[in-house]
Amino acid sequence: MQLSETARTADLLDRATLVLNRSWRPVHVTTVRRALCMVFRDSARIVEPESLATYSFAEWIEFPPPLGAPAIRSPSLRVAAPEVVLLRRYDRVPSHEAPFTRRNLFLRDDFTCQYCGVRSGGDRLSVDHILPRSRGGNTSWENCVLACVSCNARKADRTLKEAGLRLLRPPVRPRWSPYLTLRPSQRMESWQRFAPEHRRRSGAR
Ligand SMILES: [Zn+2]
Numbered sequence: 001m002q003l004s005e006t007a008r009t010a011d012l013l014d015r016a017t018l019v020l021n022r023s024w025r026p027v028h029v030t031t032v033r034r035a036l037c038m039v040f041r042d043s044a045r046i047v048e049p050e051s052l053a054t055y056s057f058a059e060w061i062e063f064p065p066p067l068g069a070p071a072i073r074s075p076s077l078r079v080a081a082p083e084v085v086l087l088r089r090y091d092r093v094p095s096h097e098a099p100f101t102r103r104n105l106f107l108r109d110d111f112t113c114q115y116c117g118v119r120s121g122g123d124r125l126s127v128d129h130i131l132p133r134s135r136g137g138n139t140s141w142e143n144c145v146l147a148c149v150s151c152n153a154r155k156a157d158r159t160l161k162e163a164g165l166r167l168l169r170p171p172v173r174p175r176w177s178p179y180l181t182l183r184p185s186q187r188m189e190s191w192q193r194f195a196p197e198h199r200r201r202s203g204a205r
Contacts, residue, residue, distance in 0.1 A: 008070065009071075009072050009073050012032055012070055012071075012072050012081045013031060013032050013033040013036075013072060013081075014031050014032070014033065015031065015032045015081055016029050016030070016031065016032075016182060016186050016187070016188065017029070017030050017031065017032050017034075017035035017081075017082055017083060017084065017085055018083065018084045018085070018188065018191045018194060019035070019038075019044070019084075019085055019087060020047065020084060020085070020086045020087065020194060021086075021087050022086070022087055022088065022089075024086065024194065025194075026191070026194050026195070027087075029182060030085075032072070032081045032082060035082050035085045036057075036072070036079070036082065038085060038087075039055075039056070039057045039060065039082070039085060040057045042056065042057070042088070043087065043088055043089055044085040044086060044087050044088055045085065045086045045088060046060050046082040046084070046085055046086075047082075047083075047084040047085060047086050049083055049084050049190035049191075049193055049194075050190075054086055060079065060080070060082070061077055061079055063080065064077070064078040064079065064080065065078065065079075065080040083188045083190045083191070084188075084190060084191065084194065098141075098173070098174045100139075100140060100141055100144075100173075102127065104174070105127060105141075105144060105145075105146065106125070106146060107182075108141075108174050109145060109146040111125065111146070112146065112168075113125060113146055113147050113148035113151050114128075114145035114146055114147065114167050114168050114169065114171070115128075115145075115147055115148070115151035115154075115155070115165050115166070115167065115168070116148060116150075116151050117168055118148050120148065124148055124149055125146045125147065125148055126146070126147060126149070126152055127144050127145075127146065127147075128144065128145055128146070128147035128151070128152055128155060129143055129144060130143050130144070130145060130159075130160060130167070130171065131143055131159060132157045132158070132159070134157050135157075135159070140173075141171065141172065141173035141174070142171055142172070142173060143171070144171065145167060145171050151165065
């Protein structure tokens with residue numbers, strides 16, 4: 001597939017696309033570029049998130065986006081960027097444990113100090129041990145949260161109670177999910193429907 005690389009098309013091609021396995025479970029997030037290649041090779045179908053209708057590449061290009069709407073352009077085609085694709089051939093079952101890493105902790109806490117709620121790009125946030133390491137606290141999902149410089153300084157080597165601090169949210173171990181690899185601003189609204197906690201209610205297969 002040859003696609004012209006206007007700046008806008010390039011942006012769209014790098015946008016995130018949710019990949020569902022054959023049981024409609026989210027397994028992965030890829031780029032629009034790779035998703036379209038998968039559909040073009042017939043290893044996936046494009047899912048229209050509202051109707052849950054699925055489209056082959058040939059079917060999809062029959063429904064170009066309205067003029068003026070974002071589109072991927074080639075000399076002869078205007079194609080809408082898929083938001084969700086469904087794999088056709090194999091089932092990959094995602095692991096249920098999110099690895100405890102610094103990056104994943106930033107994503108779980110959404111780059112937000114869990115004491116005062118201030119958001120930051122990352123350089124002003126650090127990992128705080130709720131029960132300090134000096135008191136036997138371990139480095140785990142349940143004992144670590146992001147804290148800004150001033151909350152970290154205020155808490156120092158004290159427990160929550162001693163420091164008079166409260167957490168905004170319980171520091172839970174997140175279930176692994178493709179969403180965890182992206183910042184909330186990179187996620188598409190239409191993916192909500194396929195999030196595990198929504199599946200039962202929405203009736204999506
Ligand atoms: Zn803070």
